Amino acid sequence: xxxxxxxxxxxxxxxxxxxxxxxxxxxxxxxxxxxxxxxxxxxxxxxxxxxxxxxxxxxxxxxxxxxxxxxxxxxxxxxxxxxxxxxxxxxxxxxxxxxxxxxxxxxxxxxxxxxxxxxxxxxxxxxxxxxxxxxxxxxxxxxxxxxxxxxxxxxxxxxxxxxxxxxxxxxxxxxxxxxxxxxxxxxxxxxxxxxxxxxxxxxxxxxxxxxxxxxxxxxxxxxxxxxxxxxxxxxxxxxxxxxxxxxxxxxxxxxxxxxxxxxxxxxxxxxxxxxxxxxxxxxxxxxxxxxxxxxxxxxxxxxxxxxxxxxxxxxxxxxxxxxxxxxxxxxxxxxxxxxxxxxxxxxxxxxxxxxxxxxxxxxxxxxxxxxxxxxxxxxxxxxxxxxxxxxxxxxxxxxx
Amino acid sequence: xxxxxxxxxxxxxxxxxxxxxxxxxxxxxxxxxxxxxxxxxxxxxxxxxxxxxxxxxxxxxxxxxxxxxxxxxxxxxxxxxx
Numbered sequence: 001x002x003x004x005x006x007x008x009x010x011x012x013x014x015x016x017x018x019x020x021x022x023x024x025x026x027x028x029x030x031x032x033x034x035x036x037x038x039x040x041x042x043x044x045x046x047x048x049x050x051x052x053x054x055x056x057x058x059x060x061x062x063x064x065x066x067x068x069x070x071x072x073x074x075x076x077x078x079x080x081x082x083x084x085x086x087x088x089x090x091x092x093x094x095x096x097x098x099x100x101x102x103x104x105x106x107x108x109x110x111x112x113x114x115x116x117x118x119x120x121x122x123x124x125x126x127x128x129x130x131x132x133x134x135x136x137x138x139x140x141x142x143x144x145x146x147x148x149x150x151x152x153x154x155x156x157x158x159x160x161x162x163x164x165x166x167x168x169x170x171x172x173x174x175x176x177x178x179x180x181x182x183x184x185x186x187x188x189x190x191x192x193x194x195x196x197x198x199x200x201x202x203x204x205x206x207x208x209x210x211x212x213x214x215x216x217x218x219x220x221x222x223x224x225x226x227x228x229x230x231x232x233x234x235x236x237x238x239x240x241x242x243x244x245x246x247x248x249x250x251x252x253x254x255x256x257x258x259x260x261x262x263x264x265x266x267x268x269x270x271x272x273x274x275x276x277x278x279x280x281x282x283x284x285x286x287x288x289x290x291x292x293x294x295x296x297x298x299x300x301x302x303x304x305x306x307x308x309x310x311x312x313x314x315x316x317x318x319x320x321x322x323x324x325x326x327x328x329x330x331x332x333x334x335x336x337x338x339x340x341x342x343x344x345x346x347x348x349x350x351x352x353x354x355x356x357x358x359x360x361x362x363x364x365x366x367x368x369x370x371x372x373x374x375x376x377x378x379x380x381x382x383x384x385x386x387x388x389x390x391x392x393x394x395x396x397x398x399x400x
Numbered sequence: 401x402x403x404x405x406x407x408x409x410x411x412x413x414x415x416x417x418x419x420x421x422x423x424x425x426x427x428x429x430x431x432x433x434x435x436x437x438x439x440x441x442x443x444x445x446x447x448x449x450x451x452x453x454x455x456x457x458x459x460x461x462x463x464x465x466x467x468x469x470x471x472x473x474x475x476x477x478x479x480x481x482x
Binding site for chain 1: 420421422438442445446449452453
């Protein structure tokens with residue numbers, strides 16, 4: 001019998017505030033977490049959530065993951081570690097870059113004061129698997145643990161791998177998601193130099209005037225459990241992770257394939273993995289970066305995968321319109337946003353969407369949230385995540 | 401600077417560092433064990449760096465071997481100051 005994977009807890013720290021429900025409620029209300037062209041987690045004060053030691057031993061991206069994980073585990077009703085055998089509990093957390101803030105600061109110290117002055121904590125703080133290792137250590141998760149690295153698809157890849165660990169029988173529960181804190185001088189300058197960032201500082205996915213993405217930071221963590229085990233312990237089940245698939249464009253280091261071929265294939269395969277059809281999908285949480293190339297290619301991919309007629313009937317909105325692009329955390333935070341939207345049977349809006357571009361003719365849910373009309377059918381949605389390198393990852397979620 | 405540091409000053413500086421590392425202030429004292437303060441090998445490398453910065457004393461990993469209490473760490477620094 002196939003093992004099913006359910007979601008029992010969620011946690012998030014985002015530019016809209018601390019907490020997964022805060023993200024959902026504020027985005028649904030049309031609020032934006034973007035200020036002065038950046039989506040900073042300005043409401044997050046590490047010392048309010050973590051011990052002195054945890055703060056000192058963690059780059060900001062790990063601090064964000066720790067805080068989101070604490071919320072997710074509490075939400076799942078876990079006390080003092082995982083339910084059942086800790087060796088059957090896994091941890092998979094993605095990041096785009098890892099502890100780049102630490103890397104930059106330590107490089108300045110090395111340049112100005114010499115190699116002898118750099119911190120012995122440099123490597124354990126900056127490594128891209130630090131968030132995963134620290135979360136596993138903090139919560140006694142002794143099964144498989146590793147990071148995923150696929151730029152802006154890393155969070156979604158982590159969740160997809162976590163789902164497979166449970167389905168394959170390697171784990172009974174997984175703490176998974178993504179984290180990023182790359183609003184640093186080098187990273188912002190570098191994204192700026194490649195003209196990926198918005199000059200206007202406005203995130204307006206799918207709008208004619210979109211001019212690049214707005215950098216954001218944050219973390220999203222989910223607790224996944226094998227359905228029978230979750231039911232047995234009386235867990236509250238938020239939803240089901242129905243399917244996952246991933247493909248590669250094999251096209252260009254940073255630009256998506258303009259036809260959306262790879263992304264379309266990932267959507268098709270994810271639906272097939274979930275044993276569902278395009279007609280079953282009632283909401284799409286788009287990758288929707290607000291870059292000219294992504295939003296055009298993604299629109300094309302949705303039409304190819306779902307059929308042009310069906311694609312136009314489904315509300316498609318982008319969380320990035322409210323929080324910016326959280327890079328390696330995006331896929332995780334957005335899958336949480338998708339799940340909570342589906343649970344409330346509501347499509348949150350694509351903020352700042354006003355002017356249509358020719359060919360970008362899906363229902364992008366402009367301005368304000370709208371109830372999802374799905375009658376008595378299950379609330380099933382897609383969460384798309386695509387990354388530099390041509391990585392495409394798609395999750396199929398069902399709210400209960 | 402090295403010549404003027406007293407034992408008391410060094411001890412106070414070590415206490416301060418341990419507090420910064422996250423040890424409970426009311427548990428910090430000369431006879432406290434690093435392990436019970438949740439101070440581990442990475443913290444000790446950082447402590448060695450602080451001592452070196454402030455007192456000019458070089459402490460290597462092998463010097464720190466067998467050092468398990470705050471008093472032993474202060475003794476080590478004093479002996480290096482000669």
